[in-house]
Amino acid sequence: MTTKFRTQFAKALAQHEVRNNTESVVNKLRKHRLAAFPDQAEWISMRRHSTAIRANATSKLPQLLEQLETNLQRNGIQVHWADTTEQANQTVLNIMRFHDARFIIKGKSMVSEEMGLNDFLNTHGIECLESDLGELIIQLAAEKPSHMIVPALHKNRKQIARLFHSQFPSIPYTEDISALAQAARRFLRHHFATAPVGLTGVNFMIAETGTLCLVENEGNGRMCSTAPPVHIAVSGIEKVVECLDDVPPLLGILTRSATGQPITTYVNMISSPRKPNEKDGPTAVHLILLDNGRSRIYSDPELRDTLNCIRCGACMNHCPIYKHIGGHAYQTVIPGPIGTILEPQKNGLDSYGELTQASTLCGACQEVCPVSIPIPKIINRLRWEHIRKSSCSTPGAGSGRRKTEAIIWKIWAWNCIHPGAYNRITSVATSMRRLADRILAKISPWTAARAVPRLPDTTLHERLKALKIDNE
Amino acid sequence: MDFTRASAGPKPNTVYLFGTCLIDLLYPQAGVSTVHLLEREGVNVIFPQAQTCCGQPAWNSGYRDEALAVARAQLKLFPRPIPIIAPSASCAGMIRVHYPTLFKGEPDEASTFDVADRVYELTEFLTDILKVDLTDLGEPTTVATHSSCTARREMNVADRIDLLLDQLQNVTRIEPDNAEECCGFGGTFAIKQPEISTAMVLEKAKAIENTGAQQLIGQDCGCLMNIGGALKKQDSQISHVHIAEFLWDRTHKATP
Numbered sequence: 001m002t003t004k005f006r007t008q009f010a011k012a013l014a015q016h017e018v019r020n021n022t023e024s025v026v027n028k029l030r031k032h033r034l035a036a037f038p039d040q041a042e043w044i045s046m047r048r049h050s051t052a053i054r055a056n057a058t059s060k061l062p063q064l065l066e067q068l069e070t071n072l073q074r075n076g077i078q079v080h081w082a083d084t085t086e087q088a089n090q091t092v093l094n095i096m097r098f099h100d101a102r103f104i105i106k107g108k109s110m111v112s113e114e115m116g117l118n119d120f121l122n123t124h125g126i127e128c129l130e131s132d133l134g135e136l137i138i139q140l141a142a143e144k145p146s147h148m149i150v151p152a153l154h155k156n157r158k159q160i161a162r163l164f165h166s167q168f169p170s171i172p173y174t175e176d177i178s179a180l181a182q183a184a185r186r187f188l189r190h191h192f193a194t195a196p197v198g199l200t201g202v203n204f205m206i207a208e209t210g211t212l213c214l215v216e217n218e219g220n221g222r223m224c225s226t227a228p229p230v231h232i233a234v235s236g237i238e239k240v241v242e243c244l245d246d247v248p249p250l251l252g253i254l255t256r257s258a259t260g261q262p263i264t265t266y267v268n269m270i271s272s273p274r275k276p277n278e279k280d281g282p283t284a285v286h287l288i289l290l291d292n293g294r295s296r297i298y299s300d301p302e303l304r305d306t307l308n309c310i311r312c313g314a315c316m317n318h319c320p321i322y323k324h325i326g327g328h329a330y331q332t333v334i335p336g337p338i339g340t341i342l343e344p345q346k347n348g349l350d351s352y353g354e355l356t357q358a359s360t361l362c363g364a365c366q367e368v369c370p371v372s373i374p375i376p377k378i379i380n381r382l383r384w385e386h387i388r389k390s391s392c393s394t395p396g397a398g399s400g401r402r403k404t405e406a407i408i409w410k411i412w413a414w415n416c417i418h419p420g421a422y423n424r425i426t427s428v429a430t431s432m433r434r435l436a437d438r439i440l441a442k443i444s445p446w447t448a449a450r451a452v453p454r455l456p457d458t459t460l461h462e463r464l465k466a467l468k469i470d471n472e
Numbered sequence: 473m474d475f476t477r478a479s480a481g482p483k484p485n486t487v488y489l490f491g492t493c494l495i496d497l498l499y500p501q502a503g504v505s506t507v508h509l510l511e512r513e514g515v516n517v518i519f520p521q522a523q524t525c526c527g528q529p530a531w532n533s534g535y536r537d538e539a540l541a542v543a544r545a546q547l548k549l550f551p552r553p554i555p556i557i558a559p560s561a562s563c564a565g566m567i568r569v570h571y572p573t574l575f576k577g578e579p580d581e582a583s584t585f586d587v588a589d590r591v592y593e594l595t596e597f598l599t600d601i602l603k604v605d606l607t608d609l610g611e612p613t614t615v616a617t618h619s620s621c622t623a624r625r626e627m628n629v630a631d632r633i634d635l636l637l638d639q640l641q642n643v644t645r646i647e648p649d650n651a652e653e654c655c656g657f658g659g660t661f662a663i664k665q666p667e668i669s670t671a672m673v674l675e676k677a678k679a680i681e682n683t684g685a686q687q688l689i690g691q692d693c694g695c696l697m698n699i700g701g702a703l704k705k706q707d708s709q710i711s712h713v714h715i716a717e718f719l720w721d722r723t724h725k726a727t728p
Contacts, residue, residue: 010667320654324671357665360658360672361532363625377573383534400534409530413538416493417545419522426497445666449673450701453498460491460500461521469489469507470518472549 005331005354012329018154022146022326025153029317032260033368050253051372053246054308061298061307064207064240065289071210075272077285088290089120092199092232095286096126099230101196105188107214107221108132109201110148110311111234111290114333117199129195131188131220133181140167146327148334149258149313154326188220198224198282202235203310204250205287208243212270212287215251217259222266231282233270237289238298238307250310253370257312293346300393302381306341308371315365315375321358330355337365341378344386350396353386426459433457483602486516488550490558490567490591493525494693495714502693502714506559506594509720513602517557520549526558528566531574533660540574547571547583555601556591559716561623562692564593569626593623595632595691595715608640610722616646616685616710618676618699620692621654633691633715640722648679657698669698677702680710688712 012018037043057064069079082088088111096104104121106112106128118128118139130139134151138144141163145151152160161175164183171183200221204213212233214221225231241247255261274281297303316322316336327335332343332352340359344352361376369375385392386400415422429436433455440452458466487510491503507517523546530539546567550556558564568591571584598604615637619630637645656662656672676699680688688703688710690696700712713721 006665006667009665013667013671320656320672321668324668324675357661358668360621360654360656360661360669362621362654362658364621364652364654367625380532380534383532384536385534387534388536406535409533409535409538413530413535413541416524416527416542419524419545422524423521429497443663445663445669446701447705448666449670449705450698451704453697453701455498456500458500460496460503463500463504464489464491464507464519465521467504467507470516471521472518 003354005329005358008329008331009325009358012325015326017156017159018326018328019324021154021156023323024156025147025150026317026323029150029259029313033257033314033317034260036256036260036262046249046253047370047372049249050310050370051308053241053250054310054371055305057241057246058238058298058304058307060242061238061240061295064242065237068205068207068210068240071207072287073210075210077210077212077270077272077287080286080288082288082290083292085115085290085292088115088234088288088292089117091286091288092117092234093121093124093126095230095232096121096197099196099284101126101230103127103129103191103195104197104199104232105129105131105191105195105224105228106135107198107200107216107224108135108151109199109234110145110334111201111236112199113145114236114292115234115290117234129188129191131192131218131224132216133184133218133220136184136188137163140164144328146335147313147316148311148336154328192220192223192227195224195228197230197232198226198228199232199234200224202233202239202287203254204247205235205240206242206244206247207240209271211244212268213247213251214268214270215255215264215266216268217261217265219266222268225268225270226281229282230284230286231270231273232286232288234288234290237291237294238309254310254312257314257368257370296393297345303345303378303394305373306338306345306378308373309338309342310371312370314368314370315373318364318368320362320364321360325358330358337375338373341375341382344382344396345394348396348399349382349386349394350399353382353396353400356382356386423459423461427462430455430457430459430462484515484554486518486552486554487597488552488554488556489517489519490523490526490546490550490556490563491519492558492560492563492693494697495559498697499693499714499717502559502716505714505716505720506557508724509594509598509604509716510557510602512724513604515602523549526563526566527574528563528570529659531566531570536574540578543571543574544580547580547587550587550590553586554590555597556587557594557597558591559594559714560692560694561593561620561627561629562694564591564596565622565626567591593627593629593632593691595623595636596627596629599632599635604636604639606636606639606719606723608642608722609725610640610642612642612644613687614644614646614683614685615687615689615718616648616680616683617651618648618655618680618688618690618695619651620690620695623691624652633689636715636719637689640719643722646683646685648676648683650675650679655695655699657694659694662698673698673702677706677708681706681708685710687718689715689718691715
């Protein structure tokens with residue numbers, strides 16, 4: 001059966017330009033990451049530390065969120081809780097209406113992508129402008145991000161040059177990267193100065209101090225969070241950490257894992273709106289905390305590890321499947337291995353369960369994960385939930401169960417626990433191997449790219465019996 | 473995936489062989505060569521004839537009840553406190569890493585810890601425990617290697633195949649580009665997502681073709697069947713051989 005995802009994967013594989021662009025960027029990011037961790041022992045120790053910090057924070061999630069809210073409010077930051085993306089969108093809209101604002105300038109935020117915020121605000125007559133260069137490219141092209149960190153990684157320089165030329169006809173055509181960046185900078189400058197509201201994501205929320213930490217390389221995050229009179233930050237509830245001391249180790253491993261940088265150009269610590277004696281900064285700061293299935297994921301001790309993610313993107317950079325099909329083929333907000341475990345849990349196995357099949361369980365993702373998320377183990381767990389009969393917490397559990405497949409596995413298992421039957425079948429297969437070869441040749445998913453494996457004349461069981469190898 | 477063995481142990485007199493279903497049905501000579509290699513080191517081999525499959529295909533497909541039933545049938549076949557040798561990192565990894573999870577909360581959970589501790593992948597056992605010293609009797613040749621993802625990331629034994637091949641004087645070993653990347657087999661993945669699997673194996677086959685080697689050597693027959701099948705489909709001259717068969721063929725004197 002060719003399913004929705006398989007069809008999409010096949011289409012993606014036929015897009016050679018996108019594949020080349022994706023492969024070239026992930027190869028670069030792999031190299032940069034490798035160079036950022038020259039000492040294996042140091043990597044292990046950094047990783048252990050970060051893993052412990054995130055595991056600790058996730059395990060205390062409810063308490064830390066309460067503490068965070070108290071401290072944010074004490075600092076003058078207004079906190080809004082949203083169970084669903086609809087509620088989160090509505091909250092943004094309410095803030096916009098309160099300030100009579102019709103334009104919002106945005107820093108990079110995957111949570112706003114999860115909310116579908118731009119489309120929502122557009123339908124309510126509010127214009128959104130992305131100010132992260134990659135996000136701006138995506139917005140101009142009317143596409144979706146194909147990567148968490150490098151949203152336009154599927155586009156090459158020439159494509160971006162053509163896009164800019166078509167969108168900004170006043171700018172002469174150029175393929176020079178810094179000229180393109182300058183063009184975007186000039187275009188954005190005016191909007192930073194005049195936007196009534198700025199919106200950003202958040203990397204870490206510090207419960208102890210009530211601080212929002214935001215890292216970025218372009219300065220647009222700082223502009224969005226300081227220049228407009230109102231700043232709205234959006235975050236998933238899982239981004240909370242216990243204390244300020246937790247942040248430096250996480251930042252160090254986040255930026256190294258993501259782009260190979262020891263630190264980003266900008267590190268923003270947002271602790272309050274403008275104070276009475278201060279000359280700049282927003283007069284109002286809001287934080288919208290989005291749940292959207294996260295507390296359900298939290299309730300399962302094994303699946304909970306999913307929430308430890310610090311969104312570095314290393315798993316997708318090192319995933320051979322992501323490299324081949326690119327981010328869009330996943331049809332999710334977050335692609336790659338982490339998306340493969342996160343999106344079916346958030347949105348249901350009934351619509352996204354097949355994504356769990358988009359993995360060879362090779363383990364490359366877990367190997368590079370700075371917080372040791374056991375992605376293959378969680379994929380295995382979700383495959384089980386996808387086909388299991390009894391119900392469980394993940395929505396859509398059991399929706400992938402197919403009668404024929406279940407029967408095949410039953411027969412297979414019966415055969416494997418009855419060695420007499422197993423040995424007769426393998427023996428017959430090898431003794432009638434010419435016929436068996438012809439049957440095997442018809443398994444087209446295999447033989448499209450591979451020769452049929454030739455069956456030997458006898459099995460290992462038979463050969464070792466003939467050699468009189470001890471049976472017990 | 474972090475697994476630390478309780479103890480490496482001294483050289484044993486007797487071991488069990490877990491032949492694996494893939495070797496049983498498609499590459500039996502890899503199993504026979506494993507027996508020869510072990511016996512030459514003075515190790516007696518027991519092959520329980522009732523063994524079938526470790527259960528991994530069902531485990532990785534989410535069919536846990538079926539995987540458990542099949543794994544349980546294997547568990548009973550290796551009662552003596554001696555090592556269990558699997559000429560496959562994938563099957564050894566299933567027993568070592570995944571059996572304890574699969575049996576969690578089951579009455580026989582404790583016995584999986586014992587079995588997990590006793591299972592070895594073949595190249596790991598030859599180097600770490602038997603500390604074999606090989607003498608090459610073959611003609612000069614060049615080989616490309618492919619270590620499976622389970623050897624690399626689950627069993628942490630990917631380098632053992634290199635250590636063994638480097639003992640052979642007339643063998644030049646070449647590691648293909650992107651050696652650490654998966655070949656795209658992934659068990660049922662190759663059937664469920666054949667398009668992606670094909671893209672992956674074609675890239676892998678190309679990297680191996682680019683080495684100019686005469687043979688492809690690996691420790692897992694799943695990968696070998698996948699990459700070897702792709703090479704053969706493209707009429708490549710590179711044949712694929714399991715490490716056990718390659719080592720035995722080059723290091724024993726043919727009986728006259």
